[in-house]
Amino acid sequence: MAEVRLSNIRKLYGKIEIIPSLDLDIDDGEFVVLVGPSGCGKSTLLRMIAGLEPINSGDLMIAGARVNDLSPKERNIAMVFQNYALYPHMTVRENMAFSLRLAKADKATIDGHIGRASEILGLAPLLERLPRQLSGGQRQRVAMGRAIVRDPSVFLFDEPLSNLDAKLRVQMRTEIRSLHDRLKVTTIYVTHDQIEAMTMADKIVVLREGCVEQAGRPMDLYSRPANLFVATFLGSPEMNLLPATRDAAEFDLGEDGKLSGGADFGETGPRDITVGVRPHDIMLKPADQAKLKATVAVVERTGAETVVTCTLPSGRHVCAAMPGQVAVNAGEQVGLGFNPLQLHYFDTGSGKALAA
Amino acid sequence: MHNSFSPLERFVRGLFLAFMLVWSVGPIFFIVLSSFKRQVDIFVYPPKLIFVPTIDNYLKLATQWNGFFHAMGNSLIVAIGATVLAGIVSFLGGYAYSRYRSRLTSWTAVYMIAVRVLPPIVVTLPLFPVVDRLGLSDTHILLILLYATFWVSLNTMIMKNFFDQIPYELDEAAYVDGATEWQLVTRILIRLTLQGMAAGSIFVFVYAWNEYLFAMIFTTNNAKTAPLILSELMGAIDGTVWGVLFAGVTLQLVPVVLLVTLARRYLIAGLTAGSVKG
Ligand SMILES: Nc1ncnc2c1ncn2[C@@H]1O[C@H](COP(=O)(O)OP(=O)(O)O)[C@@H](O)[C@H]1O
Ligand SMILES: [Mg+2]
Numbered sequence: 001m002a003e004v005r006l007s008n009i010r011k012l013y014g015k016i017e018i019i020p021s022l023d024l025d026i027d028d029g030e031f032v033v034l035v036g037p038s039g040c041g042k043s044t045l046l047r048m049i050a051g052l053e054p055i056n057s058g059d060l061m062i063a064g065a066r067v068n069d070l071s072p073k074e075r076n077i078a079m080v081f082q083n084y085a086l087y088p089h090m091t092v093r094e095n096m097a098f099s100l101r102l103a104k105a106d107k108a109t110i111d112g113h114i115g116r117a118s119e120i121l122g123l124a125p126l127l128e129r130l131p132r133q134l135s136g137g138q139r140q141r142v143a144m145g146r147a148i149v150r151d152p153s154v155f156l157f158d159e160p161l162s163n164l165d166a167k168l169r170v171q172m173r174t175e176i177r178s179l180h181d182r183l184k185v186t187t188i189y190v191t192h193d194q195i196e197a198m199t200m201a202d203k204i205v206v207l208r209e210g211c212v213e214q215a216g217r218p219m220d221l222y223s224r225p226a227n228l229f230v231a232t233f234l235g236s237p238e239m240n241l242l243p244a245t246r247d248a249a250e251f252d253l254g255e256d257g258k259l260s261g262g263a264d265f266g267e268t269g270p271r272d273i274t275v276g277v278r279p280h281d282i283m284l285k286p287a288d289q290a291k292l293k294a295t296v297a298v299v300e301r302t303g304a305e306t307v308v309t310c311t312l313p314s315g316r317h318v319c320a321a322m323p324g325q326v327a328v329n330a331g332e333q334v335g336l337g338f339n340p341l342q343l344h345y346f347d348t349g350s351g352k353a354l355a356a
Numbered sequence: 357m358h359n360s361f362s363p364l365e366r367f368v369r370g371l372f373l374a375f376m377l378v379w380s381v382g383p384i385f386f387i388v389l390s391s392f393k394r395q396v397d398i399f400v401y402p403p404k405l406i407f408v409p410t411i412d413n414y415l416k417l418a419t420q421w422n423g424f425f426h427a428m429g430n431s432l433i434v435a436i437g438a439t440v441l442a443g444i445v446s447f448l449g450g451y452a453y454s455r456y457r458s459r460l461t462s463w464t465a466v467y468m469i470a471v472r473v474l475p476p477i478v479v480t481l482p483l484f485p486v487v488d489r490l491g492l493s494d495t496h497i498l499l500i501l502l503y504a505t506f507w508v509s510l511n512t513m514i515m516k517n518f519f520d521q522i523p524y525e526l527d528e529a530a531y532v533d534g535a536t537e538w539q540l541v542t543r544i545l546i547r548l549t550l551q552g553m554a555a556g557s558i559f560v561f562v563y564a565w566n567e568y569l570f571a572m573i574f575t576t577n578n579a580k581t582a583p584l585i586l587s588e589l590m591g592a593i594d595g596t597v598w599g600v601l602f603a604g605v606t607l608q609l610v611p612v613v614l615l616v617t618l619a620r621r622y623l624i625a626g627l628t629a630g631s632v633k634g
Contacts, residue, residue, distance in 0.1 A: 052528050073534035085529035089547045098543075099533035146533070 002063030019210035036207035078147035262340030276344035282320035290335025438503035450515025518552035554622035
């Protein structure tokens, strides 16, 4: 087990700067999820930690030692790949034994480790099969088995669930998390799926173009996003954003109306403000009982939840999500009600969150 | 594949198959059969399909033309040598071209293909004085080098295709598991490119086994290969001994037919450039 520290990490591909300068602290036993849109450098970062990609500058420390120049094997990490990368000509047992064999472990040790791993992951009946004789979920488990037989000090996962169907994805999510709770090994998990990030992480790191936008506990990021990017990236449906002009404590939304009462940024604060409101914080009301009026455009019901997309007079869309089955139809006039204390405020210019 | 062919379609297909069969197997059939006939029976018309087989031709080959067996031994040494050499080089070359991309590798790849397109004799003949100076003429080594070289460019590209189909993540998984590059290649990649190796090896072996022109130019005695003796049999002073010639040709055919039949699956895989599944 080990803590991982990245300071001032920089990565270039040719002349293109993929990661300008990145700092990140991961505690021993922590489950950290790196999340961000496709192409933001998540895999690159993970592969640098694994030792598969050289680091241009900065320090990568694992368990207190600088490992920049060590090979993957000397870093004592294990990695699970998106396409599993199982050795196609080896059985499940041989796949798991490979690293131990290379390390010249004796047969008893190998059998012991494989026995333990296959018991944890339920792989015992599959040990003599070849990867192509396994389902997607089983392959995924073998890939994890191959990682845990070695007792690594850090687990790395690169989008391990993205090749699975939706149902299995949810199931494996829980499995990976409970595996972590059982083994308590420091884990760095990469995904572009914010739900995975929210449900699995001790700590989420939101990346964008090689920079950390915000890092922290999932619920902290959800309730206090540091900027517009994090605010819209986490949460589904996405947070609604309403550009406004501020006059003291009143927010003028133009033809859509005015909001007030949530925050006061005084005389010195910025004037161009974006007001954010999460769909789950909106209640539909009769049109005459709310400051903001809108027309219902689309109603989506999942049974447990009703998601309503409304159009404001300006043509802007606002999404509201309410528990249960709400009686509302497309074309109706509604009022949008929300608690002013649950609004988020951002400086429109910089995108940074403003403390209300 | 669907089975709903009309009778006419089936007839045409049958006819076509029969034509291909006669076209490709006919001459071989004629030669093999004739090698077991007496000289006088070989060219009678209409050809006899039923006759008393004799091994006279083979005995004559062994007694009067025993240089043939020595030459066959040479052919075997040269063919196996070239196959092994070309196999190793194109395997490593294919690995390098697939895994180490750079401007240098893409240029040399183009060059290799270009060289392969030139008539071989144009590239080879200028070597004659060099070969002489190095004392390599009439040696096995020389033919091995020539034949292997001739195939390395194409086989390297075939192998590159096979390596390209192995996801790079597999290499990375092996590195993370603690493998060195050598262990990655010898324990994992070699197993996944066997089909390509087999196909490439067959090309080289069959080529080296059958090759005539270079063997004629560069060998005189010591390293003389079987095809040369067969041609001598045709030009024998006392007229062509057809029966003995056919016996020699039949023996010459055996390894090729065996090899191609045994490795037919790999051959097709190699021709269609690989199908390694993850
Ligand atoms: N080997 C490479 N050579 C050049 N650019 C690369 C290479 N690998 C990745 N990139 C670029 O680096 C950026 C980050 O890639 P990656 O880390 O794979 O993103 P993510 O995993 O977040 O989707 C992308 O713009 C990608 O095009
Ligand atoms: Mg990626």
